[in-house]
Amino acid sequence: MWIARLGLALMVVASPSIVASQAGSLTELVPIPAGPFTMGSASGPDDERPEHRIEVPAFAIERTPVTNRQFAEFLNANPSLTANGRRLYDPDDNDARIHKKGPVWVADAGAEQYPVVEPSWYGAREYCRWAGRRLPTEAEWEKAARGTDGRRYPWGNAPPDRTRAHYNGGWQEFVPAGSLRGGASPYGILDMAGNGWEWTSSAYRPYPYNPQDGRENAGADVERVTRGGGQDSNANQITTTYRGRGLSREPGGGHHNIGFRCAR
Numbered sequence: 001m002w003i004a005r006l007g008l009a010l011m012v013v014a015s016p017s018i019v020a021s022q023a024g025s026l027t028e029l030v031p032i033p034a035g036p037f038t039m040g041s042a043s044g045p046d047d048e049r050p051e052h053r054i055e056v057p058a059f060a061i062e063r064t065p066v067t068n069r070q071f072a073e074f075l076n077a078n079p080s081l082t083a084n085g086r087r088l089y090d091p092d093d094n095d096a097r098i099h100k101k102g103p104v105w106v107a108d109a110g111a112e113q114y115p116v117v118e119p120s121w122y123g124a125r126e127y128c129r130w131a132g133r134r135l136p137t138e139a140e141w142e143k144a145a146r147g148t149d150g151r152r153y154p155w156g157n158a159p160p161d162r163t164r165a166h167y168n169g170g171w172q173e174f175v176p177a178g179s180l181r182g183g184a185s186p187y188g189i190l191d192m193a194g195n196g197w198e199w200t201s202s203a204y205r206p207y208p209y210n211p212q213d214g215r216e217n218a219g220a221d222v223e224r225v226t227r228g229g230g231q232d233s234n235a236n237q238i239t240t241t242y243r244g245r246g247l248s249r250e251p252g253g254g255h256h257n258i259g260f261r262c263a264r
Contacts, residue, residue, distance in 0.1 A: 025069075025070060025073065026062075026131050026133075027062040027063060027064055027065075027066065027070070027261070027262070028063045028064075029060040029061065029062055029063075029133075029263075029264055030061055030063050030144075030187055030188060030189055031059075031060045032056075032058065032059055032060065032061060032140070032143060032144050033058055034056065034057050035055065035056065035148065036053055036054065036056070036148070037053070037054065037142075037143045038051060038052070038146075038150045039051070039052055039054050039139060039143075039207075039208075039241075040052055040207050040241055041241040044241050044242065045242070045243075047207070047243050048242070048243060049207060050207055050208065052208045052209070054139060054208075054209060056139055059136070059140050059263055059264065060263060061136055061140065061141075061189060061261065061262075061263045061264075062133075062262050062263070063189055063190055064177040064178040064190050064191055064261065065115040065116070065177050065191050065195075065196060065198060065260065065261045066116050066124075066127060066259060066260055066261060066262070067112065067113050067114060067115060067177050068097045068107035068108070068111050068113075068115075068116045069107045069112040069113065070116070071089070071107075071116040071119060072098045072106055072107045074126075074127045074130055074131075075088075075089065075098065075105040076104060076105050077130065078130065079105075083122065084122075086120065086122035086123075086252060087120055087122070087123070087252060087253070088120060088122060088123030088126055089118055089120070089254060090118045090120070090253065093254055093256070095117060095118060095171070095172055095254075095256035096117075097111040097117070098118075113176035114174040114175070114176060114177065115174060115177050115195055115196040116259045116260075117196055117254070117256055117257060117259050118254030118255065118256070119199075119254060119259065119260065120251060120252055120254055121199050121224045121249075121251035122251065122252065123254070124199040124259075124260035125201075125218065127260075128262040128263075131262055132264070133264045134201065134263055135199060135200055135260065135262065135263065136200055136261070136263035137200060137201050137202050137211065137263075138200045138201075138202035138209060138215075138225045138227065139202075139209050139211070140200075141192075141198065141227045141228075142227070144187055145189065145193075145227070145228070145240040146185070146186075146240040146241070147185065147187065148186075149186070151186075151240060152240065153165075153183075153193055153238070153239060153240060154184065154185035154186075154189070154192045154193050154240060155183050155193075159235065160183075160238060163180065163182040163183075164180060164182045164183035164193065165183050165193040165194040165195070165238055166180060166194045166231055167193070167194035167229060167231065167233050167234065167235060167238050168232070168235070169194075170232065171231075171232055171256060171257075172256070173232075174195060174196065174231050175195060177190070177191055177195070178190045178191060180195070191228070192227075192228050193229055193238040193239075193240075194228070194229045194230065194231060194233060194238045195228075195230075195231055196228070196231060196257060196258065197226040197227065197229060197230045197247065197249075197255075197257055197259070198227050198258070198259055198260050198261055199225075199226055199249075199258060199259075200224065201218065201224070202224065203216075203222045203224060203225070204222070204223045204224060204225050221251065221252070222251070223249060223250070223251065224249060226243075226247055226249050226258055227242070227243070227244065229242065230257035230258070231257060233257075
């Protein structure tokens, strides 16, 4: 069991080239109380094992994922698509839904409230820093989704349906962030099952989770954990414990089904 704070994972340090946020449209933060919860699963894929009990300090996490409209604000405040030599977003990919109109980055019509996809892990990290926030650790993400009763899905143990999660959809098929209220977690967090995978701060390493073993080193160029399941995931991939096994998630590139939310 770990009790110490998460060290580097809790630091919010803006890159020199990133302009601090002046936006008034940041997503609401929901407080998550300190305390233990059960992380992982005794019956899931190998990378979810062993199931283990850990202590998480208090934190707050955004109620919904970052949208195309919000990420466009970030791009307009920071017009370079790179920071410290890292690419932040891939607007040339066919799955991107933010494009330039003249000198201004604009979310595509009809996609403004969809979860953003195609930011790299570095782009997600820099957006959160710009917003005065940070990416959640893998442990924080799972506690916010699962609560303390070990549930399989954010809403409980009942199988998913279309009132709770957007899954088994098309490659580019999303629903507006926060629109599936039936899928709320015990803390009222939305869209934690389907509708786009989410970057976390954590490196993809075996369990038990230990924030002191280097997995929360924000400077390492390594594969990062994604959580929640995508719009095109099946029901077994949108559980509270699934770690994105086999998902392509190279941190330096954008992906058609990976977005993020911030924490503090």
